Amino acid sequence: MWMLVLFVLQLFLRSAEKMVELDGDHELDEQAAAELVNATSQVAVMRSPGATYLDIRINKIGLKDASVYVNPSIAVSVLNGAAIAFEFFHYKAKKRKKSCRCWALLEMDEVKDGPVVLELYQKPMDPTRKRIHLFTEKELYLQLELRLQTL
Secondary structure, eight states: OEEEOOOOEEOOOSOGGGOOOOOGGGOOOHHHHHHHHTTTOOOOOOOOTTOEEEEEEEEEEOOTTGGGOEEEEEEEEEETTTEEEEEEEEEETTTTEEEEEEEEEEEGGGOOSEEEEEEOEESSOOTTOSSOOBSOSSOOEEEEEEEEEEO
């Protein structure tokens, strides 16, 4: 039986030295500033022996305008036990809300040890894949490192 332990992973697209300074039009409210401060906190999860776990490491996400995103993050969720969805969110200062920019889908038949490359799709997320469109015409991907562990 698969037991998936997934976290909401924070993705830092630029180093601290290259942080974009916000001007007067992009002032953050107090809640958004607090999210930026606590962006790296993660919760430890106990793993029970005898179960199989999937560890996911996000190596890279191909975004051509990466420097303009404020508080970027990737939400990871399991859909009906058949797929894992990755949604790229960022904070919109003018609207004071988080917005989904693009998403990717990892199906269970694609789960294996080693590197995996997923295509990025335009929002809104459609896990049924009936009406999906690629994020851009360029080859931009979500690059993951998967590791299966049996304890």
